[in-house]
Structures are given as C-alpha cells and as structure tokens.
Amino acid sequence: MATYECIKCGMSVNTTCGKCGEPLVDDQLQVEDGNSVQISKCPNEHGKIKSPSCCGEEMSCSIS
Secondary structure, eight states, X not given: OEEEEOTTTOOEEEOBOTTTXXXXXXXXXXXXXXXXXXXXXXXXXXXXXXXOEETTEEOEEEEO
C-alpha cells in the first residue's frame, strides 16, 4: 500500500479507492508542457487523483 508522508510535520495518510476498496498506487502523469505530476491511481482503473499535499508541499510516497 502506498503511504504518503509530509517531510515537514510527519503527517501520513493511506489512500484507498472508494469504489473497490483497493489501495491506490503511486504513479506519474505526463502533462502537456512535458512535466510530470505525482498521482495516486486505482489499480482497477476506477480513476486517479493528484497525490495529497501537506504544509504546502506534495507528500512523499513510500510503498509498504
């Protein structure tokens, strides 16, 4: 399961899909300007979200 943690305050969060209950997985999305954005996506293709942020920054991801 992907666990997202704030490097500033230590807050952490685990995310799951609301449709199937599966843990979301960490991924990268290429955007039109060539940059990539960290996302979390359902392994069963129910969708994707921008990864969580805390203290004004993206939370880092670790897989457990």
